[in-house]
Amino acid sequence: MSTAPTHEADVVIVGAGISGLIAARTVLAAGLTPVVLEADDRVGGRILTQDALPGLPVELGAQWIGDTHHRMFALAAELGVPTYPQYDDGETSYDLAGSGVLRQSEFHSRFAGELAELEKVFRLLDELAAEVPPEAPWLAPAAAEWDSVTAGAWYDGQGLSPVARTLLEICTVGILAVPTVEVSFLHLLFTIQTCGVTSELFAESEGGAQTTRFVGGTGEIPRRLADLVAEHLVLQAPVQLIEHGADQVTVTCRGGLVARGRRVIVTLSPTLAGRIMYDPPLPGVRDQLTQRLPNASAMKAFFIYDEPFWRADGLNGQLISDVGPARMSNDTCLPGDDHGVILLFLEGEQARTYGRLPHDERRAALTAELVRHFGDKAARPECYVDGEWADRQWTRGCYNANCGPLVWTTFGQALAAPIGAIHWAGTDTATQWSAYMEGAVEAGERAARAVIAELT
Incomplete structure (x- = not known):
C-alpha cells in the first residue's frame, strides 16, 4: 500500500496562477523554500491559451495588458516573452438603443x-x-x-x-x-x-487596459514562471484542509498528499478559498466575506476565417451592441498569420444565458450577430471555439469577484488581512489593477514580502 508523499517547506502556496507563481519565485529568491500546490493539471489559473488550429493559439482566459501595467511589461521582458499591440485601425460598429447598425463616424456624429x-x-x-x-x-x-x-x-x-x-x-x-x-x-x-482613471479602465485604444498582447499567447507567462520553480511545484493536488497554528501549517490535498510549512499563502479567488476547510475555523467575518464574493460570469467565442475581411471594409473588428448575444468584440488576429480572428465577449447576464444554450444554438446566434455587423462573409468561419470560465472545475467563474452592497463596509477588512500563519493573495486582493494580471503580480509580491519579513 503506497503512502502519499509529504512535502516540507518554509512556505506552502495554494494555487499556481500568476499570483502563486510570483509568490513562489519571490520566496525562493529570499532563500526560503516554497511548495506550490495546484489543483489543475496545468499552471495559469484564469489564464488558458489553447490552439484553435495548429499554430494558432486563442485565449480562453486572460488576454491583454494595458499601457500602465508596468509589472507585467517588466515580467514579460524578464521571461523573454515579446509583446505586440492590439489591432485598432478602422472603425467600430455600433448598434445601441435601437440605433441600428452604424459605423463609428456616423454613430459619433448622430x-x-x-x-x-x-x-x-x-x-x-x-x-x-x-x-x-x-x-x-x-x-x-x-x-x-x-x-x-x-x-x-x-x-x-x-x-x-x-x-x-x-x-x-x-x-x-x-x-x-x-x-x-x-x-x-x-x-x-x-x-x-x-x-487609475476611467480612461485607463474603459478605453481599448492608447492608454487603456487592453492595448497589448503576448507573442505565443498569454500562457507563456505562467509556463515560463513555472519553469523557474519547477522543483517546488505539484500539480493535480486540490487542497482540502489547512491546519494552522502560530508558526506552522499542515496542508492536506485530495489523495492524501501533505505539505508542511511555517506559513501558507492562499492565492485562490475568495469564493474558492472559502471552500477549503480550516482547522481551527477561520473567524466568522472572513467566512461571511467569502460567501459574498462570487466569481463573475464571462464567456469568449472565437470565429476564425481565412482572412480578416473586415479590414478591407475599413472596420477594426470591434462591435458594441445591446442587441446581442455579445456586447463587444475584438480583432484578435496574430501577426504573421493570414487568418482572420474575431473574438466575441459575453459577460454578465449574456454569459449566464447563452452559456447554458446548446453549442450549435449559441454559435448560430453569434454568427447572426457578426453577419449584421460585418456582412455575409462572417457566416463562413473555418473554425469556431468558445469557453466559459464558470464551467472549469478549478475556476468556477471569471476574472474577478465583485462586492455587492454593504460588503466592503461590513466585511472588507477581512479580504487581505493575514490570519495567523495564513496569508492571502490573488488578483482580487490587489490594490493596483485588481482583477487583472497586473493585480495578480502585485498581490503575489505583497504576500510573499510579508511572509519573508515574518520568517527572516
Missing part, C-alpha cells in the same frame, strides 16, 4: 450629445473614485452612502439618455462581468481607483 453626457459621468466617477483609499475602501468619506446603493442605481440617477445609459452599462459590465445592479457603487469606485 449621438454627439449623448456621448458628451457620458464623458461628464466619467469625469464625475474619476473625482469620486479619487476619494477611495484602495487599501481600505471602507474608509472613504462617503463609504457608507456609496456602499448602500448599487452602481446601476447610481447610473440610473444621472439622467442619461438611453444611448448613453446603455453604453455605460456595456462598458461597465465589460469590466465587472456582472450587471451593474449587482455591484456596490463603492466597489465600482474602488475598481476605478485601483486602475
